[in-house]
Amino acid sequence: MGQSNQLAHRMASKRINLVDASGNPVVGKEVQLKQTNHKFLFGSGIFNAIEVANKNVPPDRLAFLEEKLDKFLDIFNFATLPFYWGVFPGYWGGFEPERGKPRTQELKAAAQWLKDRNVTVKGHPLVWHTATAPWLLDMSNEEILKAQFARIEREVTDFKGLIDMWDVINEVVIMPIYDKYDNGITRIAKDLGRVGIVKEVFAKTRESNPGSTLLLNDFNTSINYEILLDGCLNAGIQIDAIGIQSHQHQGYWGREKLEEVLDRFSQFGLPIHFTENTLLSGHLMPPEIVDLNDYKVTDWPSTPEHEERQAKEVEEMYTILFNHPLVEAISSWEFSDDGAWINAPSGFIRKGNSLKPSYEVLQKLIKGDWYTNTTCETDENGMVSFEGFLGDYELICGDKKVSFTLDIDAETVRMVI
């Protein structure tokens, strides 16, 4: 456990009045206060939860994936599950690869599996021009919007309680001008305008799950995205968190750019999620590539030298983000190099499940420096005070155990053991 003024916003103090079943103060006893979860969301995409939960792969592969998931659960409390409407070629099979046959049950099993293990799940994304349903192309714009609404309503309703956080719409800055290929979503984005489509799909998502946390998500961190957010907020759209992608296949942003981006997107006073973070443990992608999907390599090795670099970058970046009061979540895009997007060595574990140095860095930060585990003694009134990182805790006294949550508004509480 570490404490510093820079992290004051991540911590709280609590006074506990410990009494026994008869209401008498528990005096002079050793008490262990052990953090069991973070309030902050540390996570990654972990699409393999689908296979693990559904056990629909051969036993060898299943065992391998279970080992992968164990390593995920050891450090993370937050997972992104895929909801691409159509097939994402070379990456994921799609939520509704065949019209009328959504993979609802499979994804529900995965979300449940994660929830059972205390992991918060986010669905990604409900609306995007890439990997959308191809049958939208046969529709009028009015029909496309209706189909998109129906798809939002179906998924958001079906997963309510399992998934209450959504990347509602992805990459709106380029949505109406995306010209790699024709698709239904770009067509309606042209029609409705950027703010118009955000307004429509946010309203539909909110209506389907009023208590959900809804994100706008973009890789464009320029002034374009600032102006879009400004427009959306002024149009009365409730954005619960600003999603910022940070795929750094072409090199780590570095402290200066990272702080500059944080500074600019802090103007809205909204929570910020780093939704898709990538830092490589291999060679960098050439800078001239614009759409990262265009870089095709069959072998992109993770090397010891680059693993050291990745570990340093991960340490610096996560520290900067955890220090920033508005950041509430960091998701790495990948957890493992196995099955990684565009084959990149972008995970914290290698293809064979062995840990990279970056994993160990994260483990040290998330479960060490930024985690509270302390022991103290109750005074003559049965009182014990402690300061810790926000999140879930167990109070252990002898063979008794009480669970509680430490939040900003922590006050004195009475606990019975």
Added chain:
Amino acid sequence: MGQSNQLAHRMASKRINLVDASGNPVVGKEVQLKQTNHKFLFGSGIFNAIEVANKNVPPDRLAFLEEKLDKFLDIFNFATLPFYWGVFPGYWGGFEPERGKPRTQELKAAAQWLKDRNVTVKGHPLVWHTATAPWLLDMSNEEILKAQFARIEREVTDFKGLIDMWDVINEVVIMPIYDKYDNGITRIAKDLGRVGIVKEVFAKTRESNPGSTLLLNDFNTSINYEILLDGCLNAGIQIDAIGIQSHQHQGYWGREKLEEVLDRFSQFGLPIHFTENTLLSGHLMPPEIVDLNDYKVTDWPSTPEHEERQAKEVEEMYTILFNHPLVEAISSWEFSDDGAWINAPSGFIRKGNSLKPSYEVLQKLIKGDWYTNTTCETDENGMVSFEGFLGDYELICGDKKVSFTLDIDAETVRMVI
């Protein structure tokens, strides 16, 4: 007069039933239909109207400026007058150079002088971070906004009836990040956000003159401005026309860029004004200059070779803009090289008032190709039909004259001579 399908949106047909004072049809008479003004707004900045109207310069200079203004009136029906709150160094003395002493009377005289000559006047601008009032720097942000509101209310109310068109706010895309020097407007733009400040100042302007035509104006023609407009419109701000600056000191955009800009800004279905157009008849400014104000030269000659280039560019650009159905106004930023911004040879007339080829091109287009002057004979029922460019007309029959306006919804009208 020219007619082509490309210009169908600029024209209308009218049937006139000509009768005499007793109501009898005027049969078999020659009738001249003579356009006296355009509906389309062709104009420029013409700050010298202030000196001419107020006669507050030495007689020689006054005679020179009167000659300049005559040449302006020969081709243009639209004028931009300056309302920079503070001094614009090296360019214009400011509307309120000393706090509490606005030049209202001087500017009113200029606006009246132009109105008397059938010229529509636009005020430029009500809000801008450049050349704003320096005393805002001593105020809190709340006070700055209040002072800006008071300034809007004062000018817009004082000039109502003389000026009913305003560039309300200028260059909002960079407004909150403008960092050349501290200024009151950038401070409140940071506070309110881009859409927020637009919303506030549009509301105040609209309230002060509900019937006015209000523009947002920017030099940034990138996706930034599109997203800003989208945001403003979705926030319920009534923008009557999109103002696009096109200072081409570093070279003519060319057909492709011009059509691409028109295409992108047409998505909103709003009227488009080219508010600040510059095409040079001299050497071009080096491309590395970002803020055009930073280019300082004492001598920037207009040369015969470059005057030919300017004339060709003016012809092509005005033709493309006049062909586009959403464009309703083109203002050159300068009319004459005399007193031109940053000393550029950006006028249609030279420093000594002689005409450049670009002036003659405009005269041919505005008062020739795109102007209607036709003669026909009434039939046995006193009917005469004609098609012409939208605008004001005189019907002349013998020694009788009737004025009328030709607009899109032209129907058969009865005229008494």
